[in-house]
Amino acid sequence: MIWNKTNRRWTVHFHNVKAKEDAAAGSEFDELLIALYTPRGIFVFRHDLRQGLTATGVCTAIMGSDIFVYGPCGETSWPAALDVMLQKLDASACQHLAHISLNECLLAELAGASHQTTGQVYNDLPLADLSSKARGDRLQALVREVDSMLHPDSAIEDADSDAFGWLRGHCKVKCKSAQLRWCKVSRRWKMYFQNIKLQAFGIRESAKFDQLLLAMYTPRGVYVYRHDLEFAVSTFGVLTAIRGHTVQIAGPRGERKWQAALKAILNKFDAESNGCKRLAVVPFRRLKG
Incomplete structure (x- = not known):
């Protein structure tokens, strides 16, 4: 979840999703699980291969599509924007599978085991x-x-x-x-x-x-x-x-x-x-x- 300066809104952006919008059967996988990393935790959804799916021009056939989930334009508060994003996903055919708190012990262990990030x-x-x-x-x-x-x-x-x-x-x-x-x-x-x-x-x-x-x-x-x-x-x-x-x-x-x-x-x-x-x-x- 990042702030998009150009569009002035909070955004979640998934890249290189090789899915066909008109037919899930045409995709190279059976299910698409997406994880939204936010200050409130990690939200896991089973995507419906439609919500927010956007083509990337001539590169779509090679690189795949993108998935965007937007907060309201001009809304600078991330909690308010996140609420809207989750409402959009819940209102679609996407299925909410899990919410993982950032305070979970497993996440803390994984973070502690990692080396210095870029x-x-x-x-x-x-x-x-x-x-x-x-x-x-x-x-x-x-x-x-x-x-x-x-x-x-x-x-x-x-x-x-x-x-x-x-x-x-x-x-x-x-x-x-x-x-x-x-x-x-x-x-x-x-x-x-x-x-x-x-x-x-x-x-x-x-x-x-x-x-x-x-x-x-x-x-x-x-x-x-x-x-x-x-x-x-x-x-x-x-x-x-x-x-x-x-x-x-x-x-x-x-x-x-x-x-x-x-x-x-x-x-x-x-x-x-x-x-x-x-x-x-x-x-x-x-x-x-």
């Missing part, structure tokens, strides 16, 4: 409280300033296209940023840069930029690299044509310490086997304490 690692660090979009904008501005300092004799100008970030002389520079995050599925720390529209056979004859600069947002600071357009590049299936490629680099599986994982990731970027080059490091210090 949020805890970045607590009190610059940019930590920003949205991904806002943080990305700040990091791009930082990298642009670094690029200007490294090329004092080149004019830095705004881009005339969304395909790249700025012009350095005649060089079209693209900047992408990513945060060092813990991935629960693969049990490792990762850096994941996405939506990079590189050259791809049958899709794009060439990239629409000349250089790709990567900003790695980590608890230690921001690492800026010039990418070689090849290292750790992956396609994104049929979505490559729409969203572009990804650059994904990970620490050792099972390594829970972000410091050790970051060292391994940096070693991969710095290896002589690729053409990436470290350009700068902007260190952090805690904003409190």
Whole structure:
């Protein structure tokens, strides 16, 4: 349950639900159970495969649909918004199965057994409280300033296209940023840069930029690299044509310490086997304490 600044309402959002709205029999599963994590506890429902189901455009066939449950627009009180959300679900064909208090012993045990979360690692660090979009904008501005300092004799100008970030002389520079995050599925720390529209056979004859600069947002600071357009590049299936490629680099599986994982990731970027080059490091210090 999160506050949606754009729509000014409390929202519960479930992603990538591969269900067919017109026929449950057409879905790849028999039942869909949803868990609403709220300040009042965890509410578990059996979903009816209809309530709040929303298509995601051309990506629906690949990524699935989304399910939204909204509170009233402009209602800032989460208890009031939650009451409305639960009423909507109860009024539909969804079935309320359980409510688990956040004070349950089992939840406390699970929380105690977990390692530091991504949020805890970045607590009190610059940019930590920003949205991904806002943080990305700040990091791009930082990298642009670094690029200007490294090329004092080149004019830095705004881009005339969304395909790249700025012009350095005649060089079209693209900047992408990513945060060092813990991935629960693969049990490792990762850096994941996405939506990079590189050259791809049958899709794009060439990239629409000349250089790709990567900003790695980590608890230690921001690492800026010039990418070689090849290292750790992956396609994104049929979505490559729409969203572009990804650059994904990970620490050792099972390594829970972000410091050790970051060292391994940096070693991969710095290896002589690729053409990436470290350009700068902007260190952090805690904003409190």
